[in-house]
Amino acid sequence: AQSVTQPDIHITVSEGASLELRCNYSYGATPYLFWYVQSPGQGLQLLLKYFSGDTLVQGIKGFEAEFKRSQSSFNLRKPSVHWSDAAEYFCALNTGNQFYFGTGTSLTVIP
């Protein structure tokens, strides 16, 4: 069955530090993968997406993610976190029929 796992429920980082949010998926075919960000009281905004090709994808706000088929992972990274990055982050898998979302990782940024 298709699924998305985000192992970290909550992460706290210092402003300026690097960030990596983990995402693992379960799907037998080539996945379409997405990262969305949700600020409090807001809808989800797309950060980046992977369909095919280069396994390192760049997104908005300085985020990037790397698709690793051998590890079934699509981890999100940012080299230097800003206080405004504090939000909920969702990894999502599209099988061509339906989107599957992870349970999210809440990011806190401390000064």
Add this chain to the structure above:
Amino acid sequence: EAGVAQSPRYKIIEKRQSVAFWCNPISGHATLYWYQQILGQGPKLLIQFQNNGVVDDSQLPKDRFSAERLKGVDSTLKIQPAKLEDSAVYLCASSLEPNTGELFFGEGSRLTVL
């Protein structure tokens, strides 16, 4: 370009009452989705429309939830009667391509059932 519009943003009702949420997708987006997001969880698909037809409503509790998209543009999600466990944010999303396109989300409608 206008985004996905939803209303109302907030609604508080008592259990067994009814409520309706409205969504207007991005112009030209044929696919419309309603998601339920319970606090601390990821969005869960309730129903997916392609134009005015239902593509997937397998997770819609049909004894109390209903949704329509009569003219293939805006959509209404109704809950009647509401239960305490229906307290959640109801997110509407639309996409240009039904199978591989990214989702564009509205700001959501937060429902509290007392």
